[in-house]
Amino acid sequence: DSGVTQTPKHLITATGQRVTLRCSPRSGDLSVYWYQQSLDQGLQFLIQYYNGEERAKGNILERFSAQQFPDLHSELNLSSLELGDSALYFCASSQTGGGTGELFFGEGSRLTVL
């Protein structure tokens, strides 16, 4: 158990809909990262938050947004969903906001868009 909690574990929805994925980081970790793993793809970095502030942005679509709340949990909002958004979405946390801190991953949220 990494200590990172993601909900829901599985989600099935239709195209055009909006979903919210939730992540609770390990106790004491200030940084939260979101990654997307599509079929036959590696882990694609989406976005990072550190202590409530956006720290780094990767290949995140404009239809997607995220935030980190004062209690340090984070939410990833996916809107106007398309079939290609079907993927495994991982949240990870670390103590620091950069450098070479090890990331601790949750079990992922599997999103299926029909």
Added chain:
Amino acid sequence: DQQVKQNSPSLSVQEGRISILNCDYTNSMFDYFLWYKKYPAEGPTFLISISSIKDKNEDGRFTVFLNKSAKHLSLHIVPSQPGDSAVYFCAASSWGANSKLTFGKGITLSVRP
């Protein structure tokens, strides 16, 4: 543009033999490298890392080698065990406040009993 490449999608080895998993990178700013292991229905877990000031790091059965001039690293598992069967991701980062891990696509290792 894949900055971290794991060109072999899968590897099968006999139990007790050596497993060698390869990884190449293109970004010369990367100076810290990690390997993560992932079992089905679980998140990736950290396995071993190496900084660019070293060329080898060993932890039990796992050794990571780094060849900076070739921008290549490899993970050696000796001896391989059936429980090592998993997807292995190579990742890289550079020092800095905004550094993030860039992952390869992963290699599926199967260790045959």
